[in-house]
Amino acid sequence: MKTLRIAVTPGEPAGIGPDLIVALAQQVWSAQLVIFANAQMIAERARQLNLPLTIIPFDSDDHQPAPVGALIVQDVPLDGTVIPGTLNSEHGHYVVETLRLACEANMQGHFDAVVTGPVHKGIINQSGISFSGHTEFFAHRSNTADVVMMLATEGLNVALATTHIPLAYVSKAITQERLHNVIRIIDHDFKTKFGVAQPHLFVCGLNPHAGEDGHLGREEIETITPALDALREQGMNITGPLPADTIFQPKYLAQADVVLAMYHDQGLPVLKFKGFGASVNITLGLPFIRTSVDHGTALDLAGSGMADTGSLRQALNKAIELANQKNE
Numbered sequence: 374m375k376t377l378r379i380a381v382t383p384g385e386p387a388g389i390g391p392d393l394i395v396a397l398a399q400q401v402w403s404a405q406l407v408i409f410a411n412a413q414m415i416a417e418r419a420r421q422l423n424l425p426l427t428i429i430p431f432d433s434d435d436h437q438p439a440p441v442g443a444l445i446v447q448d449v450p451l452d453g454t455v456i457p458g459t460l461n462s463e464h465g466h467y468v469v470e471t472l473r474l475a476c477e478a479n480m481q482g483h484f485d486a487v488v489t490g491p492v493h494k495g496i497i498n499q500s501g502i503s504f505s506g507h508t509e510f511f512a513h514r515s516n517t518a519d520v521v522m523m524l525a526t527e528g529l530n531v532a533l534a535t536t537h538i539p540l541a542y543v544s545k546a547i548t549q550e551r552l553h554n555v556i557r558i559i560d561h562d563f564k565t566k567f568g569v570a571q572p573h574l575f576v577c578g579l580n581p582h583a584g585e586d587g588h589l590g591r592e593e594i595e596t597i598t599p600a601l602d603a604l605r606e607q608g609m610n611i612t613g614p615l616p617a618d619t620i621f622q623p624k625y626l627a628q629a630d631v632v633l634a635m636y637h638d639q640g641l642p643v644l645k646f647k648g649f650g651a652s653v654n655i656t657l658g659l660p661f662i663r664t665s666v667d668h669g670t671a672l673d674l675a676g677s678g679m680a681d682t683g684s685l686r687q688a689l690n691k692a693i694e695l696a697n698q699k700n701e
């Protein structure tokens with residue numbers, strides 16, 4: 374079996390992404406991890422953390438995984454000094470360039486997956502680049518009209534009908550077309566990538582108590598239920614819309630392959646309460662495999678050696694698992 378090659382972006386240089394990469398370089402990986410980052414910044418972070426690190430420049434002809442204590446790096450230029458914990462808007466272009474290069478490398482078929490560390494959306498926007506998240510960025514760069522953000526932890530998968538948009542826009546963004554596209558992507562990816570023959574989706578309502586028969590909001594009656602009914606008629610196994618405050622209970626979760634939440638903070642607080650630090654963010658519907666961490670830049674911990682590597686480890690392992698299945 375050929376050795377997998379995975380692109381890894383550590384994300385915001387002032388955050389914990391570089392710390393996590395350096396920490397995970399202290400173990401053997403079955404795949405070749407290629408870090409898209411500034412080599413000098415990564416080496417400096419290793420010094421700050423007092424961890425051994427050898428940088429190996431990326432050579433596309435060499436498919437060997439890095440030995441313990443080393444990282445294979447595709448160097449990306451970065452001007453100025455990086456101070457762990459201190460954001461610098463001059464670094465926004467660098468961060469986006471690491472994502473662009475990793476995306477291109479995957480689009481061209483040179484890599485088996487991309488795994489991303491945390492970026493700081495605010496500082497990228499301050500640098501003059503409109504950016505709402507990796508999910509939207511990779512969808513745009515790969516010309517993919519609809520993708521789905523799903524976070525997965527042991528015993529719970531939560532997908533989102535809308536991602537990084539203001540709460541005030543959510544109701545308008547939930548259309549029958551969007552729900553059809555999102556649910557078709559989930560159904561397809563669970564069947565083809567996760568080996569679930571007939572995925573069972575549990576779908577949240579948008580309003581309190583799923584609208585209480587229209588007395589607390591009409592989106593369930595006018596949009597969500599008709600969309601789900603049409604998909605049920607096509608043979609999909611869908612329960613809902615159910616009130617979001619009671620959908621996350623063992624009785625339902627025992628039957629659910631995935632819970633579809635209508636917006637970011639309807640579903641992700643539940644997922645992160647259950648499994649923060651042990652969850653993976655997976656983008657469904659992209660033309661390549663992409664996984665990520667469940668946490669942000671944690672500026673308060675950058676350079677301290679206190680950041681938990683659990684989620685990045687899981688994101689790497691999930692990408693390797695999905696890539697191996699794809700190659701079977």
Ligand SMILES: NC(=O)c1ccc[n+]([C@@H]2O[C@H](COP(=O)([O-])OP(=O)(O)OC[C@H]3O[C@@H](n4cnc5c(N)ncnc54)[C@H](O)[C@@H]3O)[C@@H](O)[C@H]2O)c1
Pocket residue numbers: 384389489490491492493494495507665666667668669670671672673674679680681682
């Ligand atoms: N994957 C991503 O790129 C991603 C994900 C979530 C948030 N973010 C971004 O990160 C920035 C900061 O967001 P935030 O402060 O809401 O969330 P955060 O996850 O950075 O931090 C929240 C809290 O969790 C702790 N924490 C986070 N990761 C940890 C780890 N690996 N080990 C130990 N403790 C950890 C932090 O110290 C902090 O107390 C924002 O700009 C946000 O958009 C990025």
Ligand SMILES: N[C@H](C(=O)O)[C@H](O)COP(=O)(O)O
Pocket residue numbers: 505506507508509522637641654665666667668
């Ligand atoms: N919504 C994600 C979370 O809360 O964990 C996070 O912001 C990262 O999203 P992207 O992978 O789209 O950057």
